[in-house]
Amino acid sequence: MIDQATISAVVVGIIVLSIIAMAGAAHTIGLIVFKRNERSRGWQFLFAATLLFIGAYIAFGLDLYWRGFSVHDILSSLIMLGGSFFGLLLSRHSLESIDGLISFGKVANYNALHDDLTGLPNRVAFRSEMSQILAHARDESHHFAVLVADLNGFKGVNDTLGHFVGDGVLEELSRRFKTVLRSDDFVARWGGDEFAFILPLTDRIGAEEVAEKLISTTDDYFCVEEHEISIGISMGLAMFPLHADDGGELLRMADTALYAAKAKAGSNVALYDPASDDNATQRLMMNKNLQLALARDELELFYQPIINMQTQRVTSVEALLRWHHPDLGLLNPDEFMRLAEMSGLIRQVTRWTMDQAARQLRLWRMRGLNLDVSINLSISDIQDLNVTAQLRNVLDRLNLEPGALTLEVTETSMMTDPNKALESLQRLDKMGAMIAIDDFGTGFASLSYLRR
Structure with missing residues (x-):
């Protein structure tokens, strides 16, 4: 026979086990209840089945007690009841694991459609959005615009x-x-420093207005790591x-x-x-060849002497850039x-020109030639x-x-965007660079502007 103390100890242990198990069951029920809005009908069915499962086991134990069953039988039923709660406790962890899988799936899906750096939709999401907007526009006879944007001067920042x-x-x-786009507009990072936009329910005038707002976002400096950076942006528009x-054609035309x-x-x-499409193929081929020219060392500097007429001596030289094109000859x-x-590619070309001219100047100085060297800056360079x-x-x-190097800038390049040109020239002057104005008087600049 089992003595009274043993029975009491077992009963206490089972009560504790039941409390723990029921706490786990309560957590499981709460998990299902509070997250049921995220689940399908299958989860609602699991919630109802769990309640019936617990109720049936409790009723089973009480029925044994009221019938006067022995302590051994009651203990067996309670153990079964505790086992059922233990099973629910395990199911709680299973639900949390499923939650983890669901969350992981959501994160993976988000990452597949968004750019890691900016958080903007990527080109995959753009194409999907394009398909939907295109289908809707065809059905409803609506207009929409596609914008493709590329940053000016960004490669130089990198x-x-x-x-x-x-x-x-x-x-x-x-x-x-995001601050200037309308609620229905769509923006994606296309790659590198390129962005693409879809402007639904928009005519040409409305699209140009949005484009101007987007351009205005680059008016202020970008302050990063104590650097004040100025960049521009160019945009192509197709309607x-x-x-x-067709979505693909719209993108090509915007490009x-x-x-x-x-x-x-x-x-x-x-x-x-x-009309701008006429020379598109030739332009793309020349662009590719110019990239290869930098890699293949097809560019060359020719040095034109500058003579002091009083001394009849060469005092400086101007570096003139030429391209040895494999098919078209010297360009x-x-x-x-x-x-x-x-x-x-202008920044790469300018950097190559600066580097080559500076190397040649250093070599001449090592050989005892005291010459000044000047190089030309393009409109893009001065901006x-x-x-x-x-x-x-x-x-x-x-x-x-x-x-060491004299920088030649033309009047035209300065007058394209006078404020930005002036700021750029002031920075060069503060650095100690030598600046020469080429072709002054051929445009609309004045002596007062030159003094500034």
Whole structure:
């Protein structure tokens, strides 16, 4: 026979086990109740089945007690009841595991459709959104616009200040975009420093207004890691159904318009023009060849002597850039520099020119030739506030003083965006760089502007 003390100890233990198990069951029920809105009908069924399961076991134990069953039988039923609660406790962990899988699936799906850096939708999400908006526009005969944007001067930021600073600029710019876009507008980071926009229910005038607002987001400096960075933005615009009724064609046409926008100085937007498609293939081929020219060392500097007429001696030289094109022969800058500006390669070309001219100057000095060397800056260069850091990096690396190279800028390049040009020139002057104004008097600049 089992004595009374043993029975009491067992009963106490089972009561404790039951309390623990019931607490686990309560947690499980709460988990199901409070999260049932996130679940399907299957989860609601599990909630009801759990309540019936617990009620049936409690009723079973009470029934045994009222019938006068022995302590052994009652203990057996309570153990079964505790086992059922223990099973529910395990099910609680199973539910949490399922929650984890659901959360992981949501995160994975989000990451697949969004850019890691900016949090904006990526090109996969853009194409999906394009398909939906395109189908709706066709059904309802609505208009919408597609914008493609590319930053001006961004590569120079990465090259001179590092990708960490460049990433900071992209993050801040993405936040600024959201402040000017309408609630139904869609923006995605297309890759690198390119962005794409869909503007639903928009005509040409409305699309251009939104584009101007987007351009205005680059008016203020981007402050990253104590650097004040100025960049511009160019945009290409294509309209549905005016220009195309296919998503892929709209993107291509917006991209073609983007090239036309980049051909102009400063930040601007260009509407797609069928005439601009005429030389698209040739332009793309030349762009590819220019990239290869930098890698294959096909560029060369020729040095034109500058003579002091009083002493009849060569006092300085001007570095003139030429491209040894494998098929077209020797090309002058007029034949490829505009392409370099449009494609964003201008910074690489300028950096190469600075580096080569500085190396040649250092070599001449080592041989006892005391000559000054001047190089030409393009319109894009003079509008780029980072050109100062670019020049400083080249001269520091070769142990040359700030005024070792003379920078020639044309009057036209200064007057394209006078305020930004003035700020860029002031930075160069503060650094100690030598600046020469080329072709002064051929445009609309005045002597008062020159004094500034």
